[in-house]
Amino acid sequence: MARIFNTYGPNMAIDDGRVISNFITQALNNEDITLYGDGNQTRSLCYVDDLISALIKLMNTPGVHQPVNLGNPSEISMLELANIVKSMTSSDANLIYKPLPEDDPKQRCPDISLARDLLGWNPATDLQSGLSKTIEYFRNQLSS
Numbered sequence: 001m002a003r004i005f006n007t008y009g010p011n012m013a014i015d016d017g018r019v020i021s022n023f024i025t026q027a028l029n030n031e032d033i034t035l036y037g038d039g040n041q042t043r044s045l046c047y048v049d050d051l052i053s054a055l056i057k058l059m060n061t062p063g064v065h066q067p068v069n070l071g072n073p074s075e076i077s078m079l080e081l082a083n084i085v086k087s088m089t090s091s092d093a094n095l096i097y098k099p100l101p102e103d104d105p106k107q108r109c110p111d112i113s114l115a116r117d118l119l120g121w122n123p124a125t126d127l128q129s130g131l132s133k134t135i136e137y138f139r140n141q142l143s144s
Contacts, residue, residue, distance in 0.1 A: 001067045001068070002055055002070050003110075004070050005070065005110040006019075007051045007071070010136075012138075013136070014138060019081065020139065021138070023081060023085040024085055025138060025142070026082065028089050030091055031086070032094050032096040033086060033096070035096065036078070036100045037104070038079060039078045039079030040077050041077065041106045041107065042075040042076060042108070043075065044075050045076065045130070047125035048050040053121065054123075057120070058070070058119060061118060065091075067077035068114045068118065069115060070121075072110075073109055073112050078103070083095075088132065
């Protein structure tokens with residue numbers, strides 16, 4: 001059983017409400033980029049190609065009978081992510097802050113030690129590379 005953590009990449013729905021699609025769409029449209037709380041809550045983001053690689057390895061590994069976390073254990077603050085997206089899109093968008101929802105976790109980070117041990121898997125795509133491909137996809141979608 002795969003336990004999938006935040007995954008992003010080309011072919012995401014532009015309006016799916018996830019942080020990556022929200023930030024990229026807002027930045028490309030030069031709209032305010034919305035942060036909640038102080039923006040210091042963290043997420044870990046796994047590029048879709050890395051997740052697919054992990055799923056294939058998991059399907060082809062016999063004898064795995066427990067949930068395996070699949071994701072990227074590298075954490076980034078939402079403020080840092082917003083600034084990276086803003087820079088990579090050459091956006092003039094402003095960062096705005098709204099109250100942090102009560103149920104919003106301060107941190108999300110998978111422990112992928114089982115994936116490493118059982119599957120020999122680690123995510124391979126760095127955030128800049130994954131965001132570059134994702135931004136290109138969104139840019140094409142918004143211009144068509």
